[in-house]
Amino acid sequence: MAEINPSEVSAILRQQLSGLKSEAQLDEVGTVLEIGDGIARVYGLNNAQSAELVEFENSDLKGIVLNLEEDNVGIVLLGEAENIQEGHIVKRTGRISTINVGEALCGRVINSVGEPIDGKGNIEGDLVEMPLERRAPGVIYRQPVNEPLQTGIKPIDSMIPIGRGQRELIIGDRQTGKSTLPIDTIINQKENYDKGEPVYCIYVAVGQKGSTVAQVEKTLRDHGAMDYTIIISATASDPAAMQFYAPYAGAAIGEYFRDTGRSALVVYDDLSKQAVAYREVSLLLRRPPGREAYPGDVFYLHSRLLERSSKIIEDDSVAQQMNDLPESIKDRAKGGGSLTALPIIETQAGDVAAYIPTNVISITDGQIFLESDLFLSGVRPAINVGISVSRVGGSAQIKSMKKIAGTLKLDQAQFRELEAFAKFGSDLDKATQAIIDKGRRNVEILKQDQNKPMPVEQQIAIIYCGTKGLVQQVPEKKIKAFEKDFLSVMQEQHSDVLETLKAGKLDDEALQTLENTAKEVASKYEENSQE
Amino acid sequence: MKNKRIAQRYAKALFNLAMEQKVFEQTKEDMKYLRDLSQVKEYGNMLKNPIVPVDKKQSVSKALLENKVGELTIRFVTLIIRKKRSYALPEIADAFVEMYNAYKKILPVDLYTAVPIDNTIRDMVIEKIKAQTFSNEVLLNENVDKEILGGFILQYKDQLYDASVRRQLNEMRKELI
Numbered sequence: 001m002a003e004i005n006p007s008e009v010s011a012i013l014r015q016q017l018s019g020l021k022s023e024a025q026l027d028e029v030g031t032v033l034e035i036g037d038g039i040a041r042v043y044g045l046n047n048a049q050s051a052e053l054v055e056f057e058n059s060d061l062k063g064i065v066l067n068l069e070e071d072n073v074g075i076v077l078l079g080e081a082e083n084i085q086e087g088h089i090v091k092r093t094g095r096i097s098t099i100n101v102g103e104a105l106c107g108r109v110i111n112s113v114g115e116p117i118d119g120k121g122n123i124e125g126d127l128v129e130m131p132l133e134r135r136a137p138g139v140i141y142r143q144p145v146n147e148p149l150q151t152g153i154k155p156i157d158s159m160i161p162i163g164r165g166q167r168e169l170i171i172g173d174r175q176t177g178k179s180t181l182p183i184d185t186i187i188n189q190k191e192n193y194d195k196g197e198p199v200y201c202i203y204v205a206v207g208q209k210g211s212t213v214a215q216v217e218k219t220l221r222d223h224g225a226m227d228y229t230i231i232i233s234a235t236a237s238d239p240a241a242m243q244f245y246a247p248y249a250g251a252a253i254g255e256y257f258r259d260t261g262r263s264a265l266v267v268y269d270d271l272s273k274q275a276v277a278y279r280e281v282s283l284l285l286r287r288p289p290g291r292e293a294y295p296g297d298v299f300y301l302h303s304r305l306l307e308r309s310s311k312i313i314e315d316d317s318v319a320q321q322m323n324d325l326p327e328s329i330k331d332r333a334k335g336g337g338s339l340t341a342l343p344i345i346e347t348q349a350g351d352v353a354a355y356i357p358t359n360v361i362s363i364t365d366g367q368i369f370l371e372s373d374l375f376l377s378g379v380r381p382a383i384n385v386g387i388s389v390s391r392v393g394g395s396a397q398i399k400s401m402k403k404i405a406g407t408l409k410l411d412q413a414q415f416r417e418l419e420a421f422a423k424f425g426s427d428l429d430k431a432t433q434a435i436i437d438k439g440r441r442n443v444e445i446l447k448q449d450q451n452k453p454m455p456v457e458q459q460i461a462i463i464y465c466g467t468k469g470l471v472q473q474v475p476e477k478k479i480k481a482f483e484k485d486f487l488s489v490m491q492e493q494h495s496d497v498l499e500t501l502k503a504g505k506l507d508d509e510a511l512q513t514l515e516n517t518a519k520e521v522a523s524k525y526e527e528n529s530q531e
Numbered sequence: 532m533k534n535k536r537i538a539q540r541y542a543k544a545l546f547n548l549a550m551e552q553k554v555f556e557q558t559k560e561d562m563k564y565l566r567d568l569s570q571v572k573e574y575g576n577m578l579k580n581p582i583v584p585v586d587k588k589q590s591v592s593k594a595l596l597e598n599k600v601g602e603l604t605i606r607f608v609t610l611i612i613r614k615k616r617s618y619a620l621p622e623i624a625d626a627f628v629e630m631y632n633a634y635k636k637i638l639p640v641d642l643y644t645a646v647p648i649d650n651t652i653r654d655m656v657i658e659k660i661k662a663q664t665f666s667n668e669v670l671l672n673e674n675v676d677k678e679i680l681g682g683f684i685l686q687y688k689d690q691l692y693d694a695s696v697r698r699q700l701n702e703m704r705k706e707l708i
Contacts, residue, residue: 016707024694029686043535044689071535089691 028092032056033072035084038239039284040075042090048073051133053097057089062113064097064241067285074285076241078113099249100127101256106200109217109231112246117233118217128328130252132245135324136307143313145365148396149199149265149340152188152453153181155383155446158405158463159412160368163396164199164263164338165311169360171345171352172370176382180450181368182267182342183216187223188453189265199340200257201229202266204250206243207273210235219451243277244301251308254339258312259325261334266309270344271302275356292355299359302343306363309341366390380447385412398504401456404464408442411467415439434472442466444479457502458487461514470518473526486521493517534619535626541616542626545607546634554601559631561600565608566624568595578617588612638666643676643684643695660687 030044040056040063048054052065054075061084067074075090099114104125109118116123145163162168172178186201193199203220205213213233220226230253234246247268257264268274275298282295290296312319312335319335343364345357350371352361361367368388375382394402415435422428422436445466448454462483465471474482490498494517497510549558569575577583577591589612596605611617632639640660642648648656657669664687676684681696 024682024692024698027691027693029689029691046689071539091691 030073030090032084032086032088032090034086035077035081037284038077038081038241039281040077040081040084040090041072042075043072045073045090045092048092049096051096053093053095055091055093056084057091059083063090064245066281067287076281076285077239078241079239097132097245098129099132099252101130101253102127105230105253106228107226107230109213109233110249111238112232112234112242112249114249128256128326130256130326130328132248132252133304134252134255134308134326136304137310137312138323141313141319141322142310145311145338145392145396147263147311147338148393148398148456149185149263150188150191150456151181151185152455153184153381154448154454154459154463155381155385156181156368157397157456157459158401158446159385159409160366160383160388160390161393161397161401162340162342162366162390163311163393164340165309166366166390166392166396167306167309167341167343167364168390168393169343169345169364169367170370171347171357171361171367172382173347173350173372176370176372176375177380177450178344178346178370179212179216179269181370181381182269182344183219184451184453185265185342186220186229186267187225187451189228190223190225191455192263193228197263198228199263199265200254201225202232202250202253202264203229204232204234204246204266204268206234206246206268206270207236207277208233208269210237223451240277240280244274244281247271247274247305251305251339251341254341255308256329258310258337258339259319259322259329259333261312261316261319261337263338263340265340265342268305268341268343270346271360272346272356275301294355298356299363302356302360303363306341306343306360309339311338312336365392378447379443380450385409386416398456398502400501400504400506401460401463403506404460404467408463408467411435412439412442415442434469437472438466438469440476441471441474441479444476445471445483447480455502457498458490460501461490461498462487464511464514465518465522468515468518470515471522474522475525478525482521482525485524486518489517489521490514534622537616537619538622538626541611541619541623542630545603545623545627546630549603552603554603555631557601558604559628561604562624562627562631564600565596565604566621566628569621569624575621578620581615581618585612585615588617632670636665636667637670638664638668638687639670639672640685640687641672641674643674643679643686645675645677645679645681645683645696647675648673656685660685 028045028047030042033041033043045054048065048068050065050068054063054065056063061077061079061081063075063077065073066076102125104123104127108116108120108123111117145165147164149162149164151157151162156162170178170181186203189199189201203216205216213231213235217226217231220229232246232250234243250266250268254264254266275294278298278301279294283289283293287295314336316335320333322333325333343360345360347354347357352358366389369384370382371384374384418432418436419439445462465486471479471482494513497513500507500510545558549555569578574595577588589609592608592612593605596608611620611623638660642656653671657671660669679695679697682694684695685692
């Protein structure tokens, strides 16, 4: 057994206590008037600011000041209000609520105030303080969206392209695959990570089951996506304040990457639950209820959050002047960063005209509608292409994809219209039949398995087959097999063509190769069908 | 605490009127008396009880206050009872004293120590606070609390200066655990 050295022990103890401030200081305090239901009313705290962090004496409990009233302040609690009674003292901290952010967060699961909850110990390394609430960058510090964010999902990248810095809403009923889309998107960013230009991903889970969050974490880890991903979890059992601050924590982390010149993607899953948590707190604080009992500022709750997503101007010197840039990252601010947001909204029985869905639809730069009818009929991802739009992503799409998928959306819209007629089984003229046949095959081509994002060059290749009608002779049921075969042939024999497509170029030679290969592979399946 | 807003409105009215009629000091003493009086359980309960008729409350109050407080105070109490705000009377009295203190720059201070303090320390503390807070007078309310182990805690308005041994130990505990 090793010898015990008392002087060493005391040296270590002293070192541990070196940060301790034994000096007393003048604190501003108040006394608890009432506490419960996740809120406290406190008398005193005359100089407290809105959104300031306060501490309760005799406990680790912290709270955030939300209401400043004539004779008391309303505070939301960030934990359980055990052992706190009327008359207990509440202290100001003088700090606006912040979260500690750094690269070390990657691969971790944290709560809304940045504490790790994955049992892997403290978060070490270089961390900077970022405010949870922060004003969005002004107009002069932004630039239009011009760089694509590849989701790896065929219908999205081809018809509803998302650019870096965009805010694209994912909306649909329960059980329509809403969460799957952003998870696939996160998995698809692995390519960027491997290239050394990571798109940092932040997945904010609000009001979900703990088991769901664990499942997401496992999926991402299995696909090697946790290396560049941070999960913020405020499960259904966490205090309401934690739930409605979780997206702000996600935005704060994203801003750290954005303002240091990198790309980040933040997924808010989902904002309808966040609005419900906010409604709960607001009603308990006796703010007047409005439509659907949401408080008057529920629009502002979402607009100020989503407005923080942006593409920052390339010019470093301008970007360093950005408004409300926290002191902590002033010296490392860079231009050219972006923060893309994928908020999710859950609708009730497809009602997109409810309060929160209409609000968020109007805030975002486009939306992806998921429908349970499509989902159940086997069209997965169950995206309704007709009503899904991307208002700014088009300019960010790579050239080759833009050219090839240009007519796809229109074709599919036409097909949907005619499909209704086809159901009557009446005789159709040849042109109509051709449109329907092509549409059905396109639908097959656009189907994609879960957790299998596809590189953009492969998407281009297979969508080209669909839009050019190269698979007209392949039976619908064999489209998937054809796709697999075709892509493996392309990868093995014509990887150079795929490279040019990826680079955004589209020359006649490449198109010719695509066409020839498609015809060759398709012929195999045609023969089989005749047997 | 709940009636704070009501209390402040009434106290302000009384304060202004007392200034006008130059019975300022007298009214302050009256309010202190009233506050002590409402600490008496029977009287306090009666004021709070909504079942007791208004004229009963008025006559009892009059009998209790006659010859002890000024005429203005009696009129004021009668009004409060008539307006069915008698439950807020102790708080109104408190609010008035607070306003008086603020006007005269008198600062009530709570001091907690583990052992009783002597005169030299008391004078030192008062001088220090006076200098710090620019107040004319300090009303020191001394409390002995063994729980704080040592040092002292000073509290005035919503400021707290905690120089107790208990806090330092707690902070050390937080650092280590």
